[in-house]
Amino acid sequence: MDKGGEPALESGNRDGQNEKRGKLKIYFGYAAGVGKTYAMLNDAREELARGVDIRIGYLEPHMRKETAELAAGLPQIPLKSIRHRDIDLAELDLDGILDEHPDVVLVDELAHNNPEGMRNRKRYQDVSELLDAGISVYTTVNVQHIESLNDLVSGVTDSEMTETIPDWFFDRADQIRLIDIEPDELIKRLEEGKIYFKDSIQVALTHFFTKPNLRILREMATRKAADRISSSNQKEACRGETNWLVCVDASLSAKKLIRWTARAAEAFHGSFTALHVASGKSLSKEEIERLRENMELAEELSAEAVTITGSELATAISEYAKLSGVTNIVIGKSKKHNRILGEELEDTLFRLLDKTEIHMVKTAPEKTKRGTRFSLRDTISWSDTFKMLFALVLATLVSEVLLRLGIGDQNIIMVYLLAIVILSRITTGYLYGIIGSFFAVLMFNFFFMRPLYTFDTIQAGYPVTYGIMLIVALTTSALTVRIKNLAKQAVIREKHTEILYELNRKLLAAQNIQAILELSTNYMMRLFARSVVFYPKDPENESNAVFLQAEDEAKAGELLTESEKAVVHWVFHNGKAAGKSTDTLSGAAGYYMPVIAQGQVLGVIGLYVSREKDAISQEDRNFLRMIGSQIALALLKQKLSDEQNEILVAAEKEKMRGNLLRAVSHDLRTPLTGILGASSALLENETKLDGEMKTKLVRDIKEDSEWLIRMVENLLSVTRISDEEFTLKPENEAVEEIVGEAVERVRARFPGREINVQVPNEVIFVRMDGTLIEQVLINLMENALRHGGEAARVWVTTMLAKNEVQFTVKDDGKGIPPKKRTHLFDGVSALEASRVDQSRGLGIGLSLCMSIIQAHGGKMEALENPGGGTIFRFTLPLGGNADGD
Structure with missing residues (x-):
């Protein structure tokens, strides 16, 4: 809330730095000089003796002698100097306390208003920040500074308190300590000069510090403390049984109604709502500002501020009360009665709400501030004036035409009434409709009643006609303006609703x-x-x-x-x-x-x-x-969706990691078993084996070792490309050289196998990491030769497309089943269906190939060769889209 409202206490430290909230202890009294600061300092000295890190954050500079002696032994955080109206003020250093971060800090005068230049306008907001930071606070406040009691104190002392704290802040204190002395003793302390300076004593004794005032303030403080104890002892189930509603408008007396309702709701352990009914009447800037202040005060006192639209005040209030389950309604009542016709607001509410209690609080009639004058500049404009004159002149001309056509006077009256309706519709406010109504009657009399062109009439009954015409015109004008304003508000609210619906729909699709x-x-x-x-x-x-x-x-x-x-x-x-x-x-x-x-x-x-x-x-x-x-x-x-996706990705990675380990284990077992068998045969039958058999065993060991080396290289490449910090090292490479190098290496490993190569006649340069693309071609050719059968042949082709180069590795071997082809580049998923009869796996190498091509910004696919076997095709862009470019 803007005013430091109730939800602030629930916010805490949302950055997670200090989850533990500090404790708030309030020393509560009914007037200055009762001993609040003295008691606070005395408790602070005891805490300091116990080893608690307690500091003075702010103390009232005009301390009494005894208070100053207690404060002398306590460590203090330096105050902050603020320049305000050419005066240097020493104020609470909020940031300094947060930096020092003591266990407990003493902050005097909780209700103090901070000067301009401070972070917060109210000191209790500073205290709230300290509590959120995990710092406990000892502070002082008097009963006259409680917001809901402000009007009561003003009535008792004849002085309005501008420094207040909201009730919710007081009520949520962890500990309230009531400091109390007899009024007679307090007056004696004042007379002895222990509270104020000598030049202020007599003024205080004749105004605020009178015995009747002090007795009433003492009773209020005692009741406030007792109400808090009673409220603390109430079970949560008791809360919310009463639901209060206070009707709020732009009047000055609305604040009194709000405070009265806040006290009543607190006393009955209920909640309350501040309801404003927009009746269509246009408000001045002053009224708009006052209404905003009233609604903010209601929010500050923990109310729910609600604005609804309705032409009839009582009907709107009653309908809202029925829908919201309101049990008590508070309205203002002054001695001044404004209603001439119809029943009063409270009578209508009594009739419409037979099960709801209606509370009427006496309020003073609204007084106009001195110096406030009616300003024509704010209500009259040249544009609306021209519209009024044009409407009346046009109505007169139309009436003249109708008169010449022999149409009666009653129709001419209807023309003027129609002009008033249109005038009220196209102008702003009520003024032009009222003025236009008077002029319409006068013009009708002047131009169409005998004797013509005078304001006299000799026909009996026409004065009554003029009066009825004027009343109808004024009523029609007022209703038209009200309907226009209500329609404008309805359009605004409809627009808001439509925007909320549209925004919600698009947000869900984001x-x-x-x-x-x-x-x-x-x-x-x-x-x-x-x-x-x-x-x-x-x-x-x-x-x-x-x-x-x-x-x-x-x-x-x-x-x-x-x-x-x-x-x-x-x-x-x-x-x-x-x-x-x-x-x-x-x-x-x-x-x-x-x-x-x-x-x-x-x-x-x-x-x-x-x-x-x-x-x-x-x-x-x-x-x-x-x-x-x-x-x-x-x-x-979206956050929950992202977290769920991260969980799914992590689970999928874990699954692939397990599959990878199983695949590697299987692929390592076969060549290692072959190496172990061949080496054992050589060692155990060295004298029995002929030279040809020894050569074959050694060759098998060599082939299995080479396969293991290539597999380990593939694994290292996979982990390197999967690393988030991996970057390619692209350079302009000739396609013919990369293909030729890859084919030569494969031919060296598979001598005697047929490998056909076809490249364009012109030299093509592509920006790529040549080593990685060469490894892709080697993996694809080796897979074709190793798994296509001993008679399988391989064709390697490159061709230039629009903005890319296409590489094709085709074989005429056994081919890959369609079911496995869909998961061929998933790493090891292609190997999960059957692993028993396979000697070497395909998944790791093909997954590596796909990762390399994607890192270059290309595409890769596996197709069935119509003549038998498989076609692997990948493309690389000519525009240099590789990562790391």
């Missing part, structure tokens, strides 16, 4: 992370008309952001600067929104929102907020969260 990122950024740029950046990984570790720049934002490249990457890193680390329009790192150029799934940050979305465009509205933020949830599901799905 095949990889990059496609998801590009698709998401493209949709967000079109939707928000802003430059977008998407970081799938923490830029501190890996910088692979996807960035799209809007046409009208020339400076959007700021999103890729190092300072902005630091903000993104913070969002990755903390799992909370930051940047422009938030309370954290608000000086950034963009608004950054984490994409979270299953407690893990899968990415960060950044929207550029330029000076020319307004800040991101609450509605846009809500919609961005909806898009983020869709993207999170897609990224999570």
Whole structure:
């Protein structure tokens, strides 16, 4: 949440560096001077004596004498100097504490508002970061700084507190220690100068530190602490039994309703929703900003902020309450009654919701701020003025034509009413419809009622006609404007729904992370008309952001600067929104929102907020969260799919490794057995064997040894090519020389066998690793001669195609069965069907050949020779596509 809302505590350290969260201990009091800081320092000295690494992070600079004496013996982390309004301020050094990383740190004044230039706007957000980093915190706060009690304290003390903390942060403290003294003793301490300086004592005694005020504040603090104990003792099953709903609008009193509902929901251990009904009425910029503040306050107090559309307020509220299972509804009620006709809102809700409790909270009537004046500049435009005049003049001309045709006055009235409807439709707001209604009545009287061209009338009953006409025109105008605004909002929501559906459908069809990122950024740029950046990984570790720049934002490249990457890193680390329009790192150029799934940050979305465009509205933020949830599901799905593929690949590699070991074992056994048998015969029958037999045995040993050497070379080549760091060493080689060298080596190993060679007349140069391609040709020819039979012949042919050179090794031997041919290049899978009657394997050499050709960017296939035998064909590109080029 932008305001450091409740989900922040669940984020923890999402980078996994500190899984253990620090403990939060709050020293709670009802006023300054009750002894919170003194008690905190006293406990800190005890912890220090026990050997705990405890430091002072921040203490109020105007400490009392006794407090200063306690702090003197404790180690302190230096404060950070901040220049604010030409004054040097000493503030909490958050980064310094994180670097030192003590076990416990003392932070006074939890509700303090940080000056501009600090990372977070509120000190409790700094404390939240320390807790996430695994550092325990001792801190102090007074009851008047609890957000939900703000309006109550204002009513008691007649002063509004601007420094507050959300209730959820207070409630989730690991320990609350209530510091309490009698109000009389506190006043005595104040009079003795132990709380404030002498020049402030009298002012405090007459305003805040009065005995009635202190008694009420003391009671509030005691109740707050007792409520927390009661809440802690409640079982989880009790939570959620009551569901509260507070109706929120753009009024100033909405904050009071929100705080009242938060206190009630907490007291009854329930949840609450802040509901805003967009009725179609256009809001001013001031009202839009106030509504955003109200909804953010509700979120800060752990509410779910919801906006719906409805022309009838009571009907919309009741329908939502029925669908959501709301048990209690809170509405505001002032003494000022605005309804003239019809029943009040609460009466309608009582009638529509017979099983729901309705709570009415007294609110003050809205007052206009001093200095605020009605501005025609904001409501009147030349364009709409021209439209109004044109519509009325056109209606008058049409009415004149109808009058000459003998059509009655009632039809002329309908023409003017039609003009008012059209006018309300084509202009902005209610003003022109109202003005047009008055002018329409006047023009009807002036041009068409006797006496003509005057504003007098002598016909009885026409004043009533004018009044009815005016009322109908005003009502029609208001309804038309409302329907127009509702239709506009409905179109926007329909567009959002359509975009979400379309985006979800395309995200499900995306095949990889990059496609998801590009698709998401493209949709967000079109939707928000802003430059977008998407970081799938923490830029501190890996910088692979996807960035799209809007046409009208020339400076959007700021999103890729190092300072902005630091903000993104913070969002990755903390799992909370930051940047422009938030309370954290608000000086950034963009608004950054984490994409979270299953407690893990899968990415960060950044929207550029330029000076020319307004800040991101609450509605846009809500919609961005909806898009983020869709993207999170897609990224999570892709991540799980990638992990599953990795598992399958690992399993397949393990299977192939086992097959390879079995194949190698089988292939080694036959030549080793032959070598062992031949050498044993020579040793045991040396005197009995004639020279010819000895020569044959030695030749067999030599052939088996050569085969073993070639097999080991193939194995080494396979492992070398499979290595991720392997690179080819391509050079321009003449095809004729490579083929000739390979054929000569094979002829030396198989003397007397027929090998036919055909190469082009012209010299062809191909960029390739000559040694590896030569090995491919040798393997293919040896396989043909060895497994095709003793009479098998081999043809080696090369020819030039369009952009490649084609090599063919053909034999007329026994051939390969079709079933085995489909798995011929799978390594050892071709050998799994039958291994018993085979003396030497084919799989390793052919798998090596395929790997070499693919590394060169070529293709390889095995075909049946129509005349008997097998055809092996592979191609190499002429364009130098080999790896390592």
